[in-house]
Amino acid sequence: MSTDARELVRRLQDLLRGVRLIKQRRAEERPVIPLGLVGILAQLDGLADGCHARELALRARLDPSTVSRAVATLVSHSLVERRPDPVDRRAQVLALTPDGRTALTDTHDWYARLLDRALAGWTADEVAALSAGLRRFTRDLEVALENHENLEAAR
Amino acid sequence: MSTDARELVRRLQDLLRGVRLIKQRRAEERPVIPLGLVGILAQLDGLADGCHARELALRARLDPSTVSRAVATLVSHSLVERRPDPVDRRAQVLALTPDGRTALTDTHDWYARLLDRALAGWTADEVAALSAGLRRFTRDLEVALENHENLEAAR
DNA sequence: GTAGATGCTTGCGTAGGGCAACCATCTGCC
């Protein structure tokens, strides 16, 4: 049990505090997108021709009910469009509306501006290194969680 | 508005998903500490001779009411002790109980074990680099948030 | 064509957090 891991735990705790502060700031400043639904919107983007809610739930690792409610909210804000699936009448095809797309890019811009201020003293390489480290870490973390799941299931 | 920042936003989103999964796992596996109150406990540790709730709220950037409730829960689990402050009868001095300390180290161990599995393929230097990057990032982020706050206030 | 799987929604519960109002005390200043 390395002390490195322990140190990282502390760093993550601190980071989460920072993330909470970001969210608060964002919430009070721009009630554009209901916030927290941004993840859903981001998933929907880059999928061009829409997808099922089920797909979103899988990708975000969220419960289908959570996604269902999120989508309902987004639809009520006209940020997402819900069309019947022609080949499966239980399902719906979801897609970003133009409004949804602009709201999403606005949101991303907002975050990017904040981070640009925060990263003013960083070189591009340093930022890239952090991004790469986080990507690798997140991936390895999810693998570790999954393995553990399998161990549990095997018992 | 650099694309580096944008990339980092994505990485952070992914990381948050991972963190959510960790919390779920932890919650289902070990209902030891009410979870989320760990931060409070961690603050209390390393302060040896106790402190006021106000102090905790400032450090964690939480609303006093949130801290108050968290402390109440911890006290009800006998993880934290609440003694009247001899010099200020409004205030209370908070301190970890022995139970609280063991619960805290248990929790930290649990996280460290998980991260050890996740970081199995990492060198110590790589982990240290990520920790350092996160520390720097979190600090710069909070500075950026604070500056922004001041800008707002100046208007 | 019926049994089970699957896509989605809804009711209910939980955790974690904020704001505002409140009480008790403390502090500064007259």
Next chain:
DNA sequence: GGCAGATGGTTGCCCTACGCAAGCATCTAC
């Protein structure tokens, strides 16, 4: 010495984000 305001803490009420279980409609396989 006394009173006005600041301060520490708690509580009521609210919100968001999430999960689980149950239910409905449809699809799929046999």
